[in-house]
Amino acid sequence: MAMRGFLTPSLGASSLVASSLGVACVAALALPLAPPAHAAPDVSAVPGSTRSLPLVPLTRDRVLGSAPQQGLFRADIDRFSLVGVAWDDPDAELRGRVQVRTRSAATGTWSGWQDVETHNTDHGADPGTAERTSRGVRGATAPLWVNDSDGVDVRVRAEPAATPRGSRAGARPAVLPSGLRLELVDPGDEAPPEGAPVDAPRTGLHSEAAIAASATNTDVTGFGATEIPELSREATEQELARLHEEAQAKPYIGARPKIVTRRGWGADESLRGGGFVYTKRVKAAFVHHTASGNKYSCSQAPSVIRGIYRYHVTSMGWRDLGYNFLVDKCGTLYEGRAGGVAKAVLGAHTLGFNTDSMGVAVIGSYGSTKPAGAAVTALARLTAWKLGLYGADPRGRTSLTSGGGNLYPKGTSVRLNVVSGHRDGYATDCPGTSLYAKLGTVRSSAARYQGR
Structure with a gap:
């Protein structure tokens, strides 16, 4: 960091x-300060986890329209409660729609499709600062809280960029940022x-x-x-x-x-x-x-x-x-x-x-x-x-x-x-x-x- x-x-x-x-x-x-009773914390006891799963092009039977689309379906995975989609370039915008549905770990039922807020580049460190220019910084949607879940289905569909008013050029083609990944977060136990x-x-x-x-x-x-x-x-x-x-x-x-x-x-x-x-x-x-x-x-x-x-x-x-x-x-x-x-x-x-x-x-x-x-x-x-x-x-x-x-x-x-x-x-x-x-x-x- x-x-x-x-x-x-x-x-x-x-x-x-x-x-x-x-x-x-x-x-x-x-x-x-007094030294801790144990010098090395038990790493296996650290609460919570984050899994990052690459998205893939959707199969033809799941595609809506002709715009580029990626997604992922996983059932019977380790529990998580928060989801989002991240990509490589923090300055790239995801112009399109991100939807997710999840399966409740408590009831086994699937939720309906929920929209994930894609406009999240407005948060973050100021341009040119060390935090913003760190090699590890990525673009991402807003996170979505989905409660305790053990299955996920996500789809990302690109949309053409809007044409500036007065411009003679046509709409820019619909593209998705590179390196799209589904982020599954388990927040861990209580405080x-x-x-x-x-x-x-x-x-x-x-x-x-x-x-x-x-x-x-x-x-x-x-x-x-x-x-x-x-x-x-x-x-x-x-x-x-x-x-x-x-x-x-x-x-x-x-x-x-x-x-x-x-x-x-x-x-x-x-x-x-x-x-x-x-x-x-x-x-x-x-x-x-x-x-x-x-x-x-x-x-x-x-x-x-x-x-x-x-x-x-x-x-x-x-x-x-x-x-x-x-x-x-x-x-x-x-x-x-x-x-x-x-x-x-x-x-x-x-x-x-x-x-x-x-x-x-x-x-x-x-x-x-x-x-x-x-x-x-x-x-x-x-x-x-x-x-x-x-x-x-x-x-x-x-x-x-x-x-x-x-x-x-x-x-x-x-x-x-x-x-x-x-x-x-x-x-x-x-x-x-x-x-x-x-x-x-x-x-x-x-x-x-x-x-x-």
């Missing part, structure tokens, strides 16, 4: 937290119980990586915690004053919400790239949906996150989970990319605008499905707190410099809402029309939580 070094934040006058948090993180990593060793073999955690990830949150919770507890507004202000010398006398900050840590949702820290990468500050929050479907229960949310994490790292070649935070339909908040929930961790969520921003994804698909009120409230509480750490007004606007994308060329200074949807920085449907319509509520509620 690229970008494995531990990078401390750059300092700036407008950064409220970079200096003290960066020092806290380094100090935490330098502590003489470790409170009090279990940080590098317990059942979670597949290498002690060094697990210790480093937990240490980045010791400024806000105990080492090895499975959740960061919520605080009152007064306690949050006191914490801000304790952590940051430049904190306002009367800060605008929302009460810190409860956040399930990576250890809490069962992240296998041996999967991700080593070290942590930071930016100067958090000036904006981009809201996303995972486009992974809504057929999950809230108790399954940690499994869904473990599946997306494996998909981002193992199938797509990213250094870690792309989002900084996630929220489920019941309003539970989860730590995403490692590095510390209170720090300005560089994510891979909004292509072109990852620097000085954070990305939070609501688990599910919200094109036509309305997001749950609990999820909208959680977005408001999270942004009120995290943006408050950096002095940002959720109702305001800010300037970000584009790292390159299909809306704004690299180097362009862009004025955006402090709380924006993914589509504000990149031409995409994300975070879905129904969720995007709720961002006004998120902004006003977050400002109210901040006491503005």
Whole structure:
């Protein structure tokens, strides 16, 4: 993986937290932690797996029309709960339709055909960065959660590229990206119980990586915690004053919400790239949906996150989970990319605008499905707190410099809402029309939580 070094934040006058948090993180990593009881984790106990199966041209009896089509049918395979399709070139688009049906491991019945979201290039590290240019990075569809399954049938059909308006040229031929593969992800067992060793073999955690990830949150919770507890507004202000010398006398900050840590949702820290990468500050929050479907229960949310994490790292070649935070339909908040929930961790969520921003994804698909009120409230509480750490007004606007994308060329200074949807920085449907319509509520509620 690229970008494995531990990078401390750059300092700036407008950064409220970079200096003290960066020092806290380094100090935490330098502590003489007790060695684990077992030196070598039991690799056979690592939960979860990813299988990558090459797609093949479909037989004539399964072909619809004359466009290029590939697919795969497999029954009686090892269980999986999340699927997607990946290909070799991360800059290549899959212009076409991807459909999948799966067989339930519980009932043995096959589902109907489900569409997989193909427009997923809008997520990821910024162009030209070490993470984006890593040789292991691949293109991929969005992941789809299908619950516990043991059979799969997938078909991919190419469609002609649209002809630019005013062009005399005909439509470009329908082609599929090279190296199409079906990705089957088993997220593994549930997260470790409170009090279990940080590098317990059942979670597949290498002690060094697990210790480093937990240490980045010791400024806000105990080492090895499975959740960061919520605080009152007064306690949050006191914490801000304790952590940051430049904190306002009367800060605008929302009460810190409860956040399930990576250890809490069962992240296998041996999967991700080593070290942590930071930016100067958090000036904006981009809201996303995972486009992974809504057929999950809230108790399954940690499994869904473990599946997306494996998909981002193992199938797509990213250094870690792309989002900084996630929220489920019941309003539970989860730590995403490692590095510390209170720090300005560089994510891979909004292509072109990852620097000085954070990305939070609501688990599910919200094109036509309305997001749950609990999820909208959680977005408001999270942004009120995290943006408050950096002095940002959720109702305001800010300037970000584009790292390159299909809306704004690299180097362009862009004025955006402090709380924006993914589509504000990149031409995409994300975070879905129904969720995007709720961002006004998120902004006003977050400002109210901040006491503005």
